Each structure stands twice: as C-alpha cells, then as structure tokens.
Amino acid sequence: MTLAIIGVNYKTAPIEVRERIAISREELPETTRALAAVPGVSECMIVSTCNRVELLAAVDSQDIDLTKFLERHFDLDPALLAPHIYVQRDQEAVRHLFRVAASLDSMVVGEPQILGQVKEAFAVARASGTVAGQLEHLLQSAFAAAKKVRSETEIGSNSVSIASVAVELARKIFGSLAGRTVFLVGAGKMSELAARHLVQQGAGAILVTNRTVARARSMAEPFHGRVIPFEGIYEAASEADIVISSTGAPHPIFRREHGVAFMRRRRNRPMFFIDIAVPRDVDPAMNKLEGIFVYDIDDLQQVAAAHMAERSREAGDAEALIAAEVARFHQRQLTVNVAPAIVALQAQAEEIRQAELKRMQSRLGSLSAEQAAAVEALTRGLVNKFLHPPMQALKQAAREGDSARLDALCDTWDLPASADPEANSAFPTTGPENQAKSESSPMKEVSQESHQ
Amino acid sequence: MYLLWLRAAAVLYSAASVAVFPAVLYGLSRWRKICVHLAGLAVFFHFVSMVEMLVQAHRWMPVGVREVESLLGLAVAALFFLVWWLYEAISLGIFALPATFFLVFVPSLGPDRYTFPSQGVRVSWLVAHIAALLISYVALCFSMLASVLYLIQERRIKSKPSALKASHWMPLDWLPPLDTLERIAHATLEFGFPCMTVGLVIGSVLAQETPLGASYFLDPKVIASFVSWVVYVFLLLVRRSAGLRGRRAAYLSGAVFAVMIAVWAANLLSHVHRFGAQ
Numbered sequence: 169m170t171l172a173i174i175g176v177n178y179k180t181a182p183i184e185v186r187e188r189i190a191i192s193r194e195e196l197p198e199t200t201r202a203l204a205a206v207p208g209v210s211e212c213m214i215v216s217t218c219n220r221v222e223l224l225a226a227v228d229s230q231d232i233d234l235t236k237f238l239e240r241h242f243d244l245d246p247a248l249l250a251p252h253i254y255v256q257r258d259q260e261a262v263r264h265l266f267r268v269a270a271s272l273d274s275m276v277v278g279e280p281q282i283l284g285q286v287k288e289a290f291a292v293a294r295a296s297g298t299v300a301g302q303l304e305h306l307l308q309s310a311f312a313a314a315k316k317v318r319s320e321t322e323i324g325s326n327s328v329s330i331a332s333v334a335v336e337l338a339r340k341i342f343g344s345l346a347g348r349t350v351f352l353v354g355a356g357k358m359s360e361l362a363a364r365h366l367v368q369q370g371a372g373a374i375l376v377t378n379r380t381v382a383r384a385r386s387m388a389e390p391f392h393g394r395v396i397p398f399e400g401i402y403e404a405a406s407e408a409d410i411v412i413s414s415t416g417a418p419h420p421i422f423r424r425e426h427g428v429a430f431m432r433r434r435r436n437r438p439m440f441f442i443d444i445a446v447p448r449d450v451d452p453a454m455n456k457l458e459g460i461f462v463y464d465i466d467d468l469q470q471v472a473a474a475h476m477a478e479r480s481r482e483a484g485d486a487e488a489l490i491a492a493e494v495a496r497f498h499q500r501q502l503t504v505n506v507a508p509a510i511v512a513l514q515a516q517a518e519e520i521r522q523a524e525l526k527r528m529q530s531r532l533g534s535l536s537a538e539q540a541a542a543v544e545a546l547t548r549g550l551v552n553k554f555l556h557p558p559m560q561a562l563k564q565a566a567r568e569g570d571s572a573r574l575d576a577l578c579d580t581w582d583l584p585a586s587a588d589p590e591a592n593s594a595f596p597t598t599g600p601e602n603q604a605k606s607e608s609s610p611m612k613e614v615s616q617e618s619h620q
Numbered sequence: 621m622y623l624l625w626l627r628a629a630a631v632l633y634s635a636a637s638v639a640v641f642p643a644v645l646y647g648l649s650r651w652r653k654i655c656v657h658l659a660g661l662a663v664f665f666h667f668v669s670m671v672e673m674l675v676q677a678h679r680w681m682p683v684g685v686r687e688v689e690s691l692l693g694l695a696v697a698a699l700f701f702l703v704w705w706l707y708e709a710i711s712l713g714i715f716a717l718p719a720t721f722f723l724v725f726v727p728s729l730g731p732d733r734y735t736f737p738s739q740g741v742r743v744s745w746l747v748a749h750i751a752a753l754l755i756s757y758v759a760l761c762f763s764m765l766a767s768v769l770y771l772i773q774e775r776r777i778k779s780k781p782s783a784l785k786a787s788h789w790m791p792l793d794w795l796p797p798l799d800t801l802e803r804i805a806h807a808t809l810e811f812g813f814p815c816m817t818v819g820l821v822i823g824s825v826l827a828q829e830t831p832l833g834a835s836y837f838l839d840p841k842v843i844a845s846f847v848s849w850v851v852y853v854f855l856l857l858v859r860r861s862a863g864l865r866g867r868r869a870a871y872l873s874g875a876v877f878a879v880m881i882a883v884w885a886a887n888l889l890s891h892v893h894r895f896g897a898q
Contacts, residue, residue, distance in 0.1 A: 340777055343797035435863025438798065455778060458867050467780050 169210070169302065173256040173264055174234045175222030178275050181252035189242050189249075191216040196289070197296045202241060204298040208232040211303040213293030215268070217285050219275050224265065226302050230257065262306065263494045269314040271323070272486055278323035278479045283314050306497070313493035320489060323482040326475035331362040333471045334442045334463070335369055338410055341440050341461055346370040351408035353377055353401060354415035355387045358444050362412050367391055375404050379415075402426060406433040412442045413449035420451040427454040434459075442468070499567055506566035506574070509583040510559050516581070517551045622676065623731065625669035626690065630728040632662035633697070633721040640713040644794045652710060659717060663697045666724065670694060686727035691751070693723030695758040699808070703762065707804055709796045715765055746826065752819035757880060759812025764877040766805035767870035773798050774867065802865055805873060809859075813852055820849055841886040848879040 176186055191199050191214060203212045203223060209232065212225035223234050235253055239246050256264040267273045271282045290307045293299045299307070318324055327336045335345075342348055350371050352359050355378040363374060374393030377400070378384035384395045396404040405411055405422070406429070415421060422441065430439060436459050443450040443464040455462040525547060535543065558581060565573040577583070639655035642648050670690060700716035703709055773795045795801075823845075827836040836842060855872045858864045864872070 337777065339797060340773070341798050343799045436865045437863070438866070455780075459865070461777055463780070470780075 170227050170230050171225075171258050171261045171302075171306070172227055172230075172232070172234060173222055173224050173261040174238070174253060175215075175220060176249075176252045176254070177220035177222070177273070180254055185248065185252050186218075186221065188244060189221045189238060190218075191221065196292050199241065200293050200296045200298050203234070203237055204296070206232070206234070206237050209234075211300050212298050213289050213303060213307075215286055215289040217282065220268070222268070224261070224303070259494070259498060262497060263490065265306065265310050266313045266490045266494055266497075267487075269310040270317040270486060270490055271314070272317075272483060272490065276328055277483050278328075280318075280324055283311070283318075287311065309493070309497045309500075313490060316493065317486045317489050321482045321485045323479055323486050326478055328472050328476045328479065330358065330444070330465070330468045330472060331365045333468050333475070334362045334412075335365045337442075337461075337463060337468075337471070338366065338440050339369070341438055342409060344370065347372040348409040349373045349375065349407055351375040351377070351396075351405055351411045352387065352393075353405075353411060353413040353421070353449065354445065355380075355383045356414035356444065359412040359414040359442075360387060362442060362444070363391060366410065371410070375408060377401055377404065402429070405439075406430045408439070409437070410440045410442065411450075412444065414444045415449050416445070417449055418447060420447075421449050422454060423451040424453045424457065427451075427457045427460050431457060431459050444468070502566045502569065503563050506562050509562055509578060512583050513555060513558060513562075513581055517555055521547050521551050622669045622672040623728065625665045625672065626724065626728045629662045629665035629669060630721065630724045632658050632665065633693075633717060633724055636662060636713075637717040637721050640710070640717050644711050644714050647794065655710070655713065655717075656704070659697065659701070659713070662720075663694070663701065666690070666694050666697065686731075688750070688754075689723050690727040692754050692758065693720045693727075695755050696720045696723065696761075699755075699758050699762055703804055703808070706807070707796070707800050709800055709804060711769075711794055711796050712762065712765060712804070716762075746822075749819050749822040749826065752815045752822065756812040756816035756819060757884075759808045759815065760873075760877055760880050763805045763808040763812065763873050766801045766808065767873040769795055770798060770801040770805060771867060771870050773801060798866075802869075805869065806859065806865075809852075809856065809873065809876075813856060816849060816852060820845060841883070844879070844883045844886040848876065848883050851876050851879050 176189065178186070196214060196216065200212065200214050203209060203214060203225065208228040209225050210228060212223065215222045215224065223238070225234060227234075235246075235249065235255075238244065238253075239249060264273070269283055269286050271278050271280065274282050286307075290299065293303070327333045338345060338348075345366060348366075348371050350363055350366050350373070352363055352374065355376070363371075367374065374388065374391040375396050376384045376388040376391075376393045377396040377398050378387070379398050381395065381397070387393075388395050401421070405426070411422070413422065427439075438459045438461065441450045441454065441460065441462040443462060446465060448464050450462050450464070452462060452464070454460050525543070532543070558577060562574065562577055565571075565577060636655050636658035639651050639658060643651035643655045673687070696716055697720045700713055700720070703712055772792065776792055776795070777798070796804075823842075824837075827842070837846075855876050858872065859869055
C-alpha cells in the first residue's frame with residue numbers, strides 16, 4: 169500500500185492553472201467518488217481551496233498515476249499541468265499533509281482556515297464512502313498534530329494583514345468594538361476591507377463620506393451606513409470612535425486643531441485614526457494629543473511585518489513538532505503492521521490452551537464453578553505470561569525495522585507476518601527505489617525544502 | 621481552628637499567585653481556570669477563618685495588626701474578584717493575588733501576640749469605620765493600579781511599533797484595553813468614595829463621644845483624612861464635569877493615592893489616633 173499526494177498549490181502554479189482544476193463544494197463529492205473509482209485507488213480524498221488542489225490517495229502500487237485522472241477529469245492538456253504538479257509519496261506525503269493541516273504550507277503561515285478546509289474535505293470523503301481505516305488514521309493524526317502546533321506554538325496568535333492589524337489595534341484601545349462608530353473618509357478598497365473587519369467584530373454605525381456622493385452611497389450600502397456630505401466631515405468625525413481615511417487629498421485634512429476640537433466635543437473620549445492614504449490625510453502631530461491615536465499605512469505595515477516575523481520564528485518550532493509527529497505516526501504504523509502476527513500468535517496459544525483443557529477434563533473430573541474458574545484463570549494467566557516476551561519482541565523488531573529478527577520470530581512461532589516491516593507498512597518510508605521511480609517520473613517532484 | 625483555614629487560604633493564594641502569571645502573560649486558558657478556582661477557594665477559606673476568629677473572640681472587629689492585615693487581604697481579594705467578574709480583567713491578579721498572599725502570610729503564622737490595648741477600638745461602631753476605610757483604601761489602590769497600567773498601555777500604543785522592536789512590543793500584550801482600564805479606574809474610584817465618606821462620618825461621630833470632643837479634629841491624622849476626602853471629591857467632580865479621563869485622570873488618581881499614603885503615615889504624628897499607645 170502506498171500513500172500518494174498529487175496536486176498544485178500557489179507556489180507551483182499560477183492562478184490561471186489553479187482555477188482550471190479548482191473543485192467547488194458542490195462538485196467535491198462527485199469528483200471524490202470519481203477518483204475512488206480509478207483502478208488501484210483504495211481510499212482517497214480531495215482538498216480544494218483557493219490556494220491548492222490536492223488529491224490524497226492510498227493506492228495499490230506506485231505505478232498508479234493520478235495525474236491522468238486530473239487531465240481526464242478536467243479535460244486538460246498534459247503539457248499545461250506537468251510543469252506545475254507535484255507528487256509526494258509515503259513518508260513525504262504524510263509530512264506534507266501534516267504541514268498543510270498545521271498551516272505551515274499556507275500562503276499566510278499560521279492562518280486558521282486551512283485546518284477547517286482539510287476537515288471539511290475529509291468529511292466529504294467520509295460521507296462519499298471513499299475513506300476507511302488507513303486514511304482515517306492518517307487524517308486523525310494530522311488533525312491532532314495541527315492542534316498540537318496551534319496550542320504549543322504562537323503561530324496563529326498575531327494578525328498579519330493590514331485590516332486585521334487595524335482591528336487588533338482598535339481592540340487594544342476600545343476593548344469590545346460593539347456599538348463603536350466607524351467613519352470612512354474616502355472610498356478606497358483597503359478602507360472598505362478594514363471597515364468590513366471592524367463590522368465583523370461588532371462595530372456599530374458606519375458613516376461614509378467621499379467627494380463623489382454616488383461612490384459614498386455605493387460603499388455605504390453593504391454596511392447599511394449613513395452617507396455624510398464631504399462638507400460635514402469634521403462634525404461627523406467628532407461622532408466617530410474610529411476614522412479610516414483614504415482620500416487623495418494632497419495635504420492632511422485632519423490637523424492638530426481639529427483633534428483638539430474633537431476631544432473637546434467628545435469630552436475626551438478616545439479616537440483612533442487609521443490613515444491609509446498616501447500622501448497622508450492625518451497630521452502625525454495629532455498622535456501627540458491625549459486620547460487620539462493615529463496609525464498610518466507604514467505603521468500598520470510595520471506591525472504586520474513584526475507579527476509575520478514572529479510567526480516565522482514560531483514556524484521553526486512548529487516544523488520540529490511536525491517532524492516528531494510524523495516520526496510518531498510512522499512508529500505507530502510499524503507497530504500496527506505487526507498486529508496480524510500478534511493476533512495469530514495469541515490464536516495459536518489459545519488453541520493449545522483449549523485443547524489441553526479438553527484433554528485434562530476427564531482427569532480433573534467434575535469441578536465446582538469456582539474450581540473451573542480458577543483453572544481457567546490459571547491457564548489464561550500462564551499463556552499470557554508466556555506470550556508477553558515474544559509479543560514485545562515482535563513489536564520492538566517492527567519499530568526498529570529489523571526484518572531479520574522479525575523473520576526469525578515469525579519462523580520460530582510459525583506466524584504469517586511479512587519479513588520486511590517497511591514493505592508491509594501502510595505508508596513506508598520512501599526508499600532509494602521509490603526515490604528512483606519518483607525521479608524518473610515526468611512529473612515534478614517538489615521537495616519539502618522548496619516549500620520553506 | 622481558624623488558623624488552619626487561614627493557612628489553607630494562604631497556601632491557595634500562593635498557588636493562585638503562581639498560576640496567574642502563565643494565565644496572564646501567556647494567555648493560557650487552562651491556567652486561567654486553575655488560578656480563578658484556587659483564588660476562589662482561598663477567598664472562601666479566608667472568609668471562614670475571619671468569621672470563626674471573630675466569633676470565637678466574641679467581637680466583630682479586628683483588634684490586632686495581624687487581624688487588620690488579614691481583613692485588608694480579604695478586601696483586596698474580594699475586589700479583585702469583583703473587577704474580574706465585571707470586566708474580565710484577570711490581568712490585575714498579577715498584582716492583587718501576590719499582595720493578598722503577603723497580607724495573609726504573616727497572620728497565618730500564628731495568632732496576634734499584640735492587640736491594641738485601647739478599649740476605644742472595641743466599640744462596635746468602629747467595625748464599620750475600619751472596614752469602610754480599609755475598603756476605600758483598597759479601591760483607591762486598584763484605581764491607582766489601573767491608572768498606571770493605562771499610562772503604560774497608552775504609551776505603548778502611541779509610541780508605535782517603529783520605535784519598538786517586536787520583542788519589546790510583545791511582552792506587554794497582556795495589558796487590558798485602554799477603555800477597560802479607564803472603566804476600572806473610574807468604577808473603583810466611585811466605589812471607594814462612599815466607603816471613605818461612611819468611614820469618616822462614623823469616625824467623626826465616635827470622636828465626638830470621646831473626652832477630647834471637638835479638639836479631636838485638630839489632630840494631623842484627622843485633618844489629613846479630611847483633606848484626602850476633599851481631594852477625592854474634587855477628582856470625582858472634575859472627572860464628571862469635564863469628562864476628564866486618560867492621562868490627566870491617571871495623574872489625579874495618583875495624587876489622591878499619594879494623599880491616602882500620607883493619611884496612613886500621619887498615624888505616626890497623631891496624638892489621638894494611636895490606639896496601640898493608649
């Protein structure tokens with residue numbers, strides 16, 4: 169059994185390619201079932217987001233080429249896909265999946281959505297009946313690893329976009345944003361995005377002004393906001409707790425004297441100016457006034473960059489955690505693979521115990537219920553004690569990948585296990601042979617280093 | 621038996637004081653739960669201990685330094701819980717819980733060997749006088765603490781990240797939002813004011829009944845107490861009428877706090893408010 173991941177992501181393929189193979193939520197169950205119908209695919213699921221489309225499958229042999237499925241299903245020219253597609257197999261695929269779920273492979277490292285998207289893809293595959301024991305175990309381990317990364321590192325703790333940094337700063341000033349008034353001065357895309365974030369966090373009234381009233385109206389509409397004539401900008405500003413300014417004015421429109429007047433009218437209630445205009449709309453001297461906080465685009469970008477750097481530092485720790493989780497998963501897999509041998513060993517012993525009990529029954533004569541229970545417990549205890557050392561030896565040999573020892577143990581006890589634990593593993597470590605096959609593949613093998 | 625409960629409370633306060641640091645500095649929710657539960661249990665044992673001690677002594681007021689310390693500790697812990705409940709600001713626990721532990725630690729070592737000999741302190745109305753003033757002092761301490769944290773947080777936000785490296789920007793991330801700090805500072809001030817007023821009124825009435833009568837009010841300690849009350853009134857009026865908040869309000873709170881310390885220290889200069897000497 170081999171685990172394979174093939175796909176494209178934002179690092180390997182431009183949007184023009186990704187959108188050709190993007191799978192909508194509605195199409196996902198059907199496409200997953202179509203993938204499961206490919207000969208040799210025993211289990212599968214598909215993760216499709218705006219940044220990646222990945223097919224994850226447990227396949228019978230390494231020769232099964234899932235790229236053909238993509239080309240056929242989306243009616244694509246092989247030459248279009250080949251330069252962008254990557255393939256991960258077995259241990260590398262496990263590691264890749266763990267990294268994706270933990271958001272280490274995301275465009276914005278640490279963003280929380282990807283875990284939900286992988287979970288959703290898994291739920292779809294489960295509902296479609298295309299996952300069973302092996303992928304189930306793998307995905308549960310990936311979710312556990314992602315949760316561990318989130319709880320043990322600070323990878324997702326700080327905002328890294330301008331809009332979310334603005335919201336974070338507003339929360340540092342006002343605490344809850346519920347009922348706060350936001351004033352949009354100028355109708356830029358970024359101010360609209362910041363306003364959307366603030367509204368999501370509970371901000372109340374939205375006021376909008378622009379030199380072009382029609383533009384102000386269209387911007388106010390989605391927020392059910394109030395349009396303010398541009399001449400009434402200063403009266404409206406004094407009502408607002410948060411002012412997002414992005415006009416094209418060549419000189420500051422909010423100056424120190426305005427700030428003093430605002431504070432007087434507001435009885436010193438604080439104001440937060442988010443100035444995303446270049447040239448700036450808000451005089452930096454306003455920041456010196458008590459109760460007024462001014463952040464321009466550079467300030468916001470610097471906070472975002474500092475947070476991003478913090479995330480990168482945390483990503484190092486997260487990578488180490490993922491490596492440990494992948495190793496642990498591999499160890500568990502190896503132990504799981506020796507399970508048939510252990511079961512056979514226990515069955516043999518039980519058979520012998522039952523036969524011996526039957527043979528001795530005539531000699532023991534009629535036993536009371538307590539005596540029969542005591543004999544049963546005695547024989548069971550003896551068998552378990554005798555079985556303990558060989559079972560431990562089997563597990564250890566499997567963990568250490570010691571095929572010679574496994575062979576010897578299986579020969580001694582006449583057990584039906586394969587001699588090579590790696591070969592018998594559900595998702596073996598990619599060995600030299602597998603590597604050779606990957607390299608000879610016409611598809612591009614993306615190394616993990618290129619993902620860093 | 622009351623010492624056993626007090627010792628249990630001291631141990632629980634110390635554990636809560638340790639737990640509050642990871643809870644606040646690293647925002648660990650599990651530690652937050654542990655801290656709140658430990659502190660809650662500590663307050664319960666502390667309260668049981670105080671009640672049992674006073675019932676055993678057949679009186680309703682503390683008459684020794686250790687007993688007063690213990691009562692002050694209980695007031696600090698109770699106010700911390702009130703602030704936490706109203707504003708979800710567990711951050712103040714970094715200061716309040718260790719302070720409570722230190723206030724409880726000495727009383728938990730053993731019973732007071734020295735109690736105020738004055739019979740004056742055993743007048744039952746003095747309970748209300750002492751309790752009301754202790755609560756007002758604790759409220760002022762909380763207001764002062766919130767004001768100082770406000771100044772730090774305001775400075776952080778105003779100084780912008782360009783002036784601060786990321787490593788300097790992060791460690792004070794646990795500070796509550798400015799608005800929350802402002803509301804805590806204001807609410808604790810308003811809470812402390814009626815307590816101080818009631819405490820002073822009861823104290824004045826009791827002083828009238830002493831042989832000193834009106835001359836009691838010429839004592840430096842008593843004068844300082846009334847000065848602090850006037851400054852307190854001034855602060856509240858300015859806050860309300862001029863909408864004073866933020867930095868200047870924090871400075872004014874600091875002034876009231878300084879006067880309060882002066883009032884406390886004025887006990888050393890007092891000739892009539894020295895119960896240990898009588």
